[in-house]
Amino acid sequence: MPPTKIKKARTKAGSAARKRAPVAHEEVYSRLRRAIIEGQLEPGRSLSVRTLGAQFSVSAMPAREAIRRLVALGALELTPTRRITVARMTPSKIEELTEARVPLETRLAVRALKRSATNAKSRAALIARLSRIDARLDDAIARGDVGAYSKANSEFHFALYDAAEAPVLLGVVEGLWLQIGPFMRVVVTRLGTKKLVDQHKEAIDALEAGDAKRLEKAIRLDILEGMKNISDASSRP
Amino acid sequence: MPPTKIKKARTKAGSAARKRAPVAHEEVYSRLRRAIIEGQLEPGRSLSVRTLGAQFSVSAMPAREAIRRLVALGALELTPTRRITVARMTPSKIEELTEARVPLETRLAVRALKRSATNAKSRAALIARLSRIDARLDDAIARGDVGAYSKANSEFHFALYDAAEAPVLLGVVEGLWLQIGPFMRVVVTRLGTKKLVDQHKEAIDALEAGDAKRLEKAIRLDILEGMKNISDASSRP
DNA sequence: GCAAGGAGAATGTGATCACAAATACAGAGC
DNA sequence: GCTCTGTATTTGTGATCACATTCTCCTTGC
Numbered sequence: 001m002p003p004t005k006i007k008k009a010r011t012k013a014g015s016a017a018r019k020r021a022p023v024a025h026e027e028v029y030s031r032l033r034r035a036i037i038e039g040q041l042e043p044g045r046s047l048s049v050r051t052l053g054a055q056f057s058v059s060a061m062p063a064r065e066a067i068r069r070l071v072a073l074g075a076l077e078l079t080p081t082r083r084i085t086v087a088r089m090t091p092s093k094i095e096e097l098t099e100a101r102v103p104l105e106t107r108l109a110v111r112a113l114k115r116s117a118t119n120a121k122s123r124a125a126l127i128a129r130l131s132r133i134d135a136r137l138d139d140a141i142a143r144g145d146v147g148a149y150s151k152a153n154s155e156f157h158f159a160l161y162d163a164a165e166a167p168v169l170l171g172v173v174e175g176l177w178l179q180i181g182p183f184m185r186v187v188v189t190r191l192g193t194k195k196l197v198d199q200h201k202e203a204i205d206a207l208e209a210g211d212a213k214r215l216e217k218a219i220r221l222d223i224l225e226g227m228k229n230i231s232d233a234s235s236r237p
Numbered sequence: 238m239p240p241t242k243i244k245k246a247r248t249k250a251g252s253a254a255r256k257r258a259p260v261a262h263e264e265v266y267s268r269l270r271r272a273i274i275e276g277q278l279e280p281g282r283s284l285s286v287r288t289l290g291a292q293f294s295v296s297a298m299p300a301r302e303a304i305r306r307l308v309a310l311g312a313l314e315l316t317p318t319r320r321i322t323v324a325r326m327t328p329s330k331i332e333e334l335t336e337a338r339v340p341l342e343t344r345l346a347v348r349a350l351k352r353s354a355t356n357a358k359s360r361a362a363l364i365a366r367l368s369r370i371d372a373r374l375d376d377a378i379a380r381g382d383v384g385a386y387s388k389a390n391s392e393f394h395f396a397l398y399d400a401a402e403a404p405v406l407l408g409v410v411e412g413l414w415l416q417i418g419p420f421m422r423v424v425v426t427r428l429g430t431k432k433l434v435d436q437h438k439e440a441i442d443a444l445e446a447g448d449a450k451r452l453e454k455a456i457r458l459d460i461l462e463g464m465k466n467i468s469d470a471s472s473r474p
Numbered sequence: 475g476c477a478a479g480g481a482g483a484a485t486g487t488g489a490t491c492a493c494a495a496a497t498a499c500a501g502a503g504c
Numbered sequence: 505g506c507t508c509t510g511t512a513t514t515t516g517t518g519a520t521c522a523c524a525t526t527c528t529c530c531t532t533g534c
Contacts, residue, residue, distance in 0.1 A: 023319075062518070068306055069308075070309075072305075072310055074408060096404075104340070166329075168416070169336065285514075296489050299487085319496085321515090479532080481529095484525105484526080487525100493519105498511105502507105502510095504505105
């Protein structure tokens with residue numbers, strides 16, 4: 001075995017279980033991002049770098065960087081006077097987001113199905129995970145727990161999309177959810193969870209049957225109904 | 238990236254024609270972003286906040302913010318040791334980006350067609366603009382000018398997509414191009430412009446005829462061929 | 475009662491400094 | 505030749521300060 005290989009791997013000091021140091025601005029970002037996707041921040045709400053930093057016990061710098069990332073992704077907006085607010089929804093934005101979500105998320109779902117089709121074990125694990133999340137979702141609906149519903153709903157979708165093992169597509173879709181998140185919460189708060197129909201069981205069944213067409217349709221209908229709810233709730237003051 | 242100066246706006250803004258004050262980090266961002274989309278930065282190239290700031294005659298702060306935005310959009314990457322590099326391409330990324338580009342960009346194109354169908358004047362203006370860009374593109378191919386080709390190609394697509402008046406979809410697609418840009422340049426540099434076939438005339442014809450199906454097909458083929466070129470060029474060292 | 479105005483607080487932005495980690499580089503040793 | 509090692513430089517990150525602008529709120533004047 002000729003040892004003429006590694007040319008610059010010597011700076012890799014103690015590499016066993018190397019745990020990279022947590023970086024403040026990433027921590028702020030991921031927490032804030034999750035809060036937005038799960039609908040914990042209402043549209044139009046204002047943020048400030050100093051206040052956000054104080055909430056995480058850091059200076060303004062990490063907050064600035066986290067906010068900058070979320071502005072780049074369309075989750076936060078800058079007013080004409082450069083104030084930072086949670087993005088507001090408009091009818092045309094709803095329409096565009098729907099038009100983007102349907103093709104991208106159905107593709108992710110079908111990719112997940114095909115991925116799991118080759119491995120019975122991982123498929124069973126995926127179905128079990130989705131069923132578990134869906135049970136929590138049903139429970140949240142029954143209890144009328146708005147926050148738990150939003151959380152479980154996003155977890156269901158991304159548990160499915162994660163299985164697609166398509167990081168680029170997943171990143172794009174996460175960007176879409178970042179723009180939708182704040183309104184999911186508004187919707188279920190206004191409509192109440194009682195009127196929500198759980199479309200996810202059909203998706204699980206289709207996944208179990210390995211039926212890509214059925215899965216695609218289930219996801220499409222879930223998206224269309226969800227976005228329609230947002231549209232209805234937005235048009236009514 | 239050629240070094241450029243940014244006018245420092247610390248002085249009192251002019252009272253007449255009172256626009257928003259130019260902000261350094263946005264200037265850095267937009268120029269860097271354009272450079273990436275047009276393929277002026279090679280994949281794997283490293284950047285640093287201080288160097289980038291120096292190129293624009295500003296401190297590290299605006300450079301940090303611009304870089305942060307581009308990292309969020311997937312155009313730049315952080316190495317495990319937090320160095321900043323232009324994103325590299327992989328076969329799976331090519332596949333995913335293609336799968337995202339086709340549905341999104343064809344939708345933007347069809348939207349542009351339908352928008353312009355209601356206004357003969359704006360439609361003529363759009364066609365004229367596209368033809369003008371396409372002429373520059375042909376010229377670049379004939380001259381073998383790689384940089385001009387990349388520039389004209391991106392301008393053609395975004396001139397069309399701008400006409401769709403769909404800012405959310407446009408933003409998503411811009412994010413995809415940010416991830417592709419560095420490779421467009423590599424591709425045409427390797428293959429040479431001689432082998433490039435101009436697929437845009439069919440799109441212009443379809444737009445002129447108001448034929449959405451034809452336009453959709455032309456855009457789809459253009460995307461598929463372009464991404465195939467990237468794939469071929471990437472697989473060959 | 476209410477609009478106008480002004481003082482004070484808050485905010486985004488940019489620059490600068492400090493610090494730990496990573497990298498680059500030169501030289502020693504084999 | 506090569507690898508190892510110690511040192512100097514570079515780099516990302518975080519904190520802090522300065523400054524112009526914007527926002528908030530209370531007083532003033534009618």
